[in-house]
Amino acid sequence: MKIIDIETIIFKYKSKIGIDIAGHTHPSEEHDAYQTLTRIVTDEGVDGFCFGGNKKINDRIIKPALIGKNPMDREKIWQYLYRDLQGSRGLISDGQLAVIDMALWDFAGRYLNMPVYKLLGGYREKVKAYASTMVGDEIEGGLNSPEAYADFAEKLVKQGYKAIKLHTWFPPIEWAPNPEMDIAACRAVREAVGEDIALMLDCYHSYNREEALYIGRELEKLGFYWFEEPMDEHNISAYVWLAENLEIPILG
Amino acid sequence: MKIIDIETIIFKYKSKIGIDIAGHTHPSEEHDAYQTLTRIVTDEGVDGFCFGGNKKINDRIIKPALIGKNPMDREKIWQYLYRDLQGSRGLISDGQLAVIDMALWDFAGRYLNMPVYKLLGGYREKVKAYASTMVGDEIEGGLNSPEAYADFAEKLVKQGYKAIKLHTWFPPIEWAPNPEMDIAACRAVREAVGEDIALMLDCYHSYNREEALYIGRELEKLGFYWFEEPMDEHNISAYVWLAENLEIPILG
Incomplete structure (x- = not known):
C-alpha cells in the first residue's frame, strides 16, 4: 500500500462573496472564484481528498515527500513534513499540513469503508448547528x-x-x-x-x-x-x- | 453493529514470580497464578480482547452498561463509563477503563482487518527494547x-x-x-x-x-x-x- 501521486484539482466557480483587507467576507458582485481540492492517489485504487492545498507546494514539496509512503502512516508523514522538512516550514503552512493529514484520514475512511468519526471513536450521530x-x-x-x-x-x-x-x-x-x-x-x-x-x-x-x-x-x-x-x-x-x-x- | 456480551475469561497457570508487600515482583517458588482476559462480544462475529479486567466489575457494571452499544463508539463508551457512572468511579478503576478501551480498539483492528497502530496513524514498524x-x-x-x-x-x-x-x-x-x-x-x-x-x-x-x-x-x-x-x-x-x-x- 503506497502513495503514487498527489494532485491539486482547481475549480473555478461563481461567487457572490468578497473579502476585505482585514480578511473578512462580505456580500459582493458575482465574480470568478477558485477552490482547490488535494487528492492523494494510492496504488490501492482508493484515494484521499481534502478541500484546500496549494498546487505549487503540493507539486514541489508534498508530492516528492509522500510518493512511496504508506498512506496509513499518518504520524510518520506528519512528523516528516513538520520536523524533517523544517527548512520548508515557511512554505508548508499549518493549513497545508492539515489538508494533507485530513486527506490521509479521508483515505483511511474510504479504504476501510468506515466513516472517519467512527475510526476516531464515535460519540454522537449529529451535532447542533448555529x-x-x-x-x-x-x-x-x-x-x-x-x-x-x-x-x-x-x-x-x-x-x-x-x-x-x-x-x-x-x-x-x-x-x-x-x-x-x-x-x-x-x-x-x-x-x-x-x-x-x-x-x-x-x-x-x-x-x-x-x-x-x-x-x-x-x-x-x-x-x-x-x-x-x-x-x-x-x-x-x-x-x-x-x-x-x-x-x-x-x-x- | 452492537455489543452483545462481555466475558471475563480466567486462566490458571504456573508462575515463579512472587509479589512483596511493596508491590514489587521477585523470583519465587512455583505456585498457581491467575490472569484474566476481557472479551467484548459483538453481533458482527468479531470480538475484542484485552488482558486484564475484573470479572465482578465486568459482570455487574461493564456488561449492563455496554450491551447494545456500537463497539466503534469508543469515545461515547469511555465518557459514559467515566462520567455518567461517576458514582461507580471507585469500582471502575483507570485500569479497568483502559482494558475496555483497549478491547474496543482490538475489536476495531480485527473488524477492519488492520493493525491498531496503523489505524492510529503509523510511524514505525519496530521499536527498540531494553x-x-x-x-x-x-x-x-x-x-x-x-x-x-x-x-x-x-x-x-x-x-x-x-x-x-x-x-x-x-x-x-x-x-x-x-x-x-x-x-x-x-x-x-x-x-x-x-x-x-x-x-x-x-x-x-x-x-x-x-x-x-x-x-x-x-x-x-x-x-x-x-x-x-x-x-x-x-x-x-x-x-x-x-x-x-x-x-x-x-x-x-
Missing part, C-alpha cells in the same frame, strides 16, 4: 445597522435555526470597532427573536479590558450564551481578569 | 548484590540486549533504600558490560533532593542514559530543581 453571520458592513441590503441584523436573525429563525452568532463591525469600517453599536445590534436581535433563541457575539478582537467588560455586562443583561474573543487572544492574563469579572462564558 | 530487571532482593541466586546485577547484565548482553534498566533495592528490605548500594550495583554493571550498552537506573522513588543529586552525579560519571523517578512523583518543584542541577535526563 447560524453565523458575516461581519457588519455598510452595504445596501447588507448588515449595515442593528435593524438589519434583527431582520436577518428573524429570517434565520424562520429557517429553523435555534442559535445565532453575530459578527459585528470591524475595521476597515471607519467608525468600527464600536462597543455601543455592537450592543445595539445584539439588543435589536434579542428583541426580534425572543428569549428562546441562543445568541452569541463574536465582535472585534482587540478591545481593551474596560470595553470588553462593558460589552460582557450588557450581553449578560441580554441573556447571551457566550462572548467570543473580545481581546488580544495572546493576552491570557486579560482573559483571566475578564472571566473573573463576568458570569457569561468567555471564548478566547 | 531489558528491565526485577527489583533487588536477598534471595540466593537472585539480585542480592552488586556482583549479582553484573552477572545478570552479562547474560542479558549475551542474549542480544543493547540496553538494560536496573531496579535496585527497595523496602521491605531492611537496609534499603541505600544510595551507595544503588551506585555500587550501577558501577558493577557498567564494568561488566562495557561502554557500548545503554544503562538506566530506576531506584527507590522517595529519595530526598540530596540523595537524588548524589545518585545522579554518580550516574553521570558512569555514563548512564537516564535516571528514573528518584523522588516523590508529585513533587514537581523537586524535579525542576534536580533537572537544573544534573545533565543526565531525569524521568518523573
